Amino acid sequence: MTNYRRVRIPGAKYFFTVSLADRSSDLLIREVAHLRSAFAATQRERPFWCDAFVVLPDHLHAVWTMPPGDADYSTRWRLIKSRFVRITGEIGPRSGSKIVKRERGIWQRRFWEHTIRDERDYRSHMAYCWGNPVKHGLVEHPTDWPYSSIHRDIRTGRVDPEWSGGVTVGKFGEP
Secondary structure, three states, X not given: OXXXXXXXXXXXXXXXXEEEOOOOOOHHHHOHHHHHHHHHHHHHHOOOEEEEEEEOOOEEEEEEEOOOOOOOHHHHHHHHHXXXXXXXXXXXXXXXXXXXXXXXXXXXXXXXXXXXXXXXXXXXXXXXXHHHHHHOOOOOOHHHOOOEOHHHHXXXXXXXXXXXXXXXXXXXXXX
16 A cells, blocks of 8 residues: 655644546536535534635645644545535446445545645745636636635635735646
8 A cells, every 4th residue: 555655744734735536527616515514524523724725616725724733634634525425425437446445436536735834835825725716717816716715814804805816836736
């Protein structure tokens, strides 16, 4: 079995990219209420702060701050992904190994994570989340995309309502 090396620093901030197996699907926005439900249940059970979150048709990005003494983001993503597929009942194409492991074939098995290094890195990844729908040509302005934490952050005064922040160039988990 492959042993993935992941940086695990209790209480740290992390950026994530989590993708569907079928990158042409729109399942995440079609079933966004179920994704929110799976996310909320997991967050109640295993608390963490969600600094930024954006859901696109076939993938999502998030910035999380883990609680002091806790770095187990992998279990949280496993729970969110499994709850989502259980709620939706969706089944995708499955290889023999996915059938043996009782996977439904909806999600890519792994996710991409990046440990936030400093305040500049944090701001860059927050902006990346907010600007990602623009980058993908889904909307003209970040605030036009309904499945983004930018709306919460505007309401709480964390970001200016007129933020347009150009999409930061860099490697942020997407090919």
